[in-house]
Amino acid sequence: MxxxxxxxxxxxxxxxxxxxxxxxxxxxxxxxxLPAEAADGPxxxxxxxxxxxxxxxxxxxxxxxxxWAAEQGxxxxxxxxxxxxxxxxxxxxxxxxxxxxxxxNATQDPWAPHFRxxxxxxxxxxxxxxxxxxIDGERQAITGHSMGGHGALTLAMTLPxxxxxxxxxxxxxxxxxxxxxxxxxxxxxxxxEGAWARHDASAxxxxxxFEGPIxxxxxxxxxxxxLLRPEALATAIAERxxxxxxxxxxxxxxxxxxxxxxxxxxxxxxxERLWA
Amino acid sequence: MxxxxxxxxxxxxxxxxxxxxxxxxxxxxxxxxLPAEAADGPxxxxxxxxxxxxxxxxxxxxxxxxxWAAEQGxxxxxxxxxxxxxxxxxxxxxxxxxxxxxxxNATQDPWAPHFRxxxxxxxxxxxxxxxxxxIDGERQAITGHSMGGHGALTLAMTLPxxxxxxxxxxxxxxxxxxxxxxxxxxxxxxxxEGAWARHDASAxxxxxxFEGPIxxxxxxxxxxxxLLRPEALATAIAERxxxxxxxxxxxxxxxxxxxxxxxxxxxxxxxERLWA
Numbered sequence: 001m002x003x004x005x006x007x008x009x010x011x012x013x014x015x016x017x018x019x020x021x022x023x024x025x026x027x028x029x030x031x032x033x034l035p036a037e038a039a040d041g042p043x044x045x046x047x048x049x050x051x052x053x054x055x056x057x058x059x060x061x062x063x064x065x066x067x068w069a070a071e072q073g074x075x076x077x078x079x080x081x082x083x084x085x086x087x088x089x090x091x092x093x094x095x096x097x098x099x100x101x102x103x104x105n106a107t108q109d110p111w112a113p114h115f116r117x118x119x120x121x122x123x124x125x126x127x128x129x130x131x132x133x134x135i136d137g138e139r140q141a142i143t144g145h146s147m148g149g150h151g152a153l154t155l156a157m158t159l160p161x162x163x164x165x166x167x168x169x170x171x172x173x174x175x176x177x178x179x180x181x182x183x184x185x186x187x188x189x190x191x192x193e194g195a196w197a198r199h200d201a202s203a204x205x206x207x208x209x210f211e212g213p214i215x216x217x218x219x220x221x222x223x224x225x226x227l228l229r230p231e232a233l234a235t236a237i238a239e240r241x242x243x244x245x246x247x248x249x250x251x252x253x254x255x256x257x258x259x260x261x262x263x264x265x266x267x268x269x270x271x272e273r274l275w276a
Numbered sequence: 277m278x279x280x281x282x283x284x285x286x287x288x289x290x291x292x293x294x295x296x297x298x299x300x301x302x303x304x305x306x307x308x309x310l311p312a313e314a315a316d317g318p319x320x321x322x323x324x325x326x327x328x329x330x331x332x333x334x335x336x337x338x339x340x341x342x343x344w345a346a347e348q349g350x351x352x353x354x355x356x357x358x359x360x361x362x363x364x365x366x367x368x369x370x371x372x373x374x375x376x377x378x379x380x381n382a383t384q385d386p387w388a389p390h391f392r393x394x395x396x397x398x399x400x401x402x403x404x405x406x407x408x409x410x411i412d413g414e415r416q417a418i419t420g421h422s423m424g425g426h427g428a429l430t431l432a433m434t435l436p437x438x439x440x441x442x443x444x445x446x447x448x449x450x451x452x453x454x455x456x457x458x459x460x461x462x463x464x465x466x467x468x469e470g471a472w473a474r475h476d477a478s479a480x481x482x483x484x485x486f487e488g489p490i491x492x493x494x495x496x497x498x499x500x501x502x503l504l505r506p507e508a509l510a511t512a513i514a515e516r517x518x519x520x521x522x523x524x525x526x527x528x529x530x531x532x533x534x535x536x537x538x539x540x541x542x543x544x545x546x547x548e549r550l551w552a
Contacts, residue, residue, distance in 0.1 A: 007528075007529055007531050007533040007534070008495065008525075008527040008528040008529060008533065008537070009533035010536075010537045061337070062337050062338065066533070066536070066537075067536065067537070221284065249284075250284075253283055255283050256337065257283040257284065257342075260285070260340065260343065261284070261285055261342075264343070
């Protein structure tokens with residue numbers, strides 16, 4: 001593992017690291033904020049999964065999460081959104097290929113050799129963090145934005161016991177019923193729609209739900225709201241009687257101005273469970 | 277004036293606007309955060325002047341200032357750092373020409389026709405804000421980062437009564453004694469060093485000082501600290517018996533991870549004076 005940068009930040013350290021990923025068969029870069037308390041021993045961690053076109057860097061520089069994480073004494077990890085590199089398949093569209101991994105393990109060519117973001121986020125990167133940093137693997141929570149909200153929700157419902165809480169900003173809620181989903185799931189997983197359902201938060205909510213609390217914020221003026229389909233997840237949550245808070249925030253859009261406006265609430269929401 | 281974007285942000289609006297600038301003889305773009313209170317009438321304003329290579333956008337997306345400004349009910353304005361455009365002179369070096377206006381009125385060719393950032397920030401943009409937005413011109417304060425800290429300090433000391441308070445993050449403190457200054461002042465103002473002194477915060481501190489409070493943060497690990505010369509300003513402040521707080525922050529560097537770590541303090545510092 002290589003240290004690309006480390007900056008003092010809110011009494012802790014915002015680092016950026018690169019490592020050879022076995023899951024993705026390429027070098028992967030991630031950001032990690034460690035609060036001051038990490039100098040004395042393992043701290044809880046909140047995962048932040050980013051959206052389409054993002055790298056590890058967007059949320060790290062724009063979400064304004066570190067100050068709240070420092071206040072709560074928790075770490076933040078910012079994975080990249082796909083494998084990267086000249087040898088890695090890509091597509092001219094912004095929403096397919098590099099920057100658009102969709103948090104699945106691709107089974108179809110040309111994506112299958114590298115696009116294994118599910119395994120990367122669920123298995124490889126947690127193991128690396130536990131081995132290399134003062135991270136308490138027993139205290140994990142997860143959030144994300146847009147495609148990353150989709151990833152956070154599907155990971156949380158698929159890995160019971162892993163995350164104590166899950167939240168999302170403007171998540172893609174029902175990819176099997178949206179152009180933000182059908183396109184990518186067919187490319188990465190093939191045309192058998194049966195294989196798609198385990199990557200659809202609304203379907204997973206109907207089937208299994210989540211054992212902990214859920215917090216979801218979406219802006220009423222989100223320019224992509226028809227693609228996000230919050231109504232599908234809201235219906236599934238209500239029908240399941242799932243513990244959850246879904247907030248439609250008046251006037252907010254899909255940008256990081258929206259994310260940063262509510263990140264304090266999300267960090268506090270997770271910290272309450274992480275320190276319980 | 278043209279609206280380039282408006283995003284809901286912490287209950288207010290983060291806007292970006294473009295207008296034909298008479299001072300700079302080109303189109304200029306700026307960011308403006310208005311808190312919710314601006315819907316009911318004029319609010320105080322804190323100016324944020326950015327550093328070398330920055331546009332109106334860097335602090336707007338990375339400084340995490342809006343949440344604190346919203347809490348205090350004050351506006352934030354983020355001017356660009358120079359004139360822009362194909363017709364505007366430029367230089368291959370990152371620290372001269374576009375993105376490096378240094379908050380002076382250039383008198384030398386090829387810079388003189390457009391590089392009038394002093395007039396732009398001191399006169400034209402305040403008048404535009406007062407005319408177009410709910411900004412209380414009687415309640416202004418100013419801050420900045422690096423070259424923008426230099427601009428904030430020199431404007432504040434040169435325009436008594438204009439700003440109630442001034443602060444800076446890692447400011448260029450003594451440009452007449454630094455390669456971050458001598459190069460630009462000679463290019464923009466010519467070789468008569470007598471004309472430079474009114475753009476040197478340490479010289480102005482020795483001559484005039486500031487009638488209000490001053491807050492300055494600099495990181496002990498700032499990679500540019502030898503160019504900033506905080507010791508020159510610290511000496512001038514001490515010798516003048518100027519009201520001021522100068523903090524050397526252990527471990528911090530020159531980045532926005534440093535700025536965002538202390539922006540809460542700066543916004544609160546200014547708000548106390550703006551609402552007095």
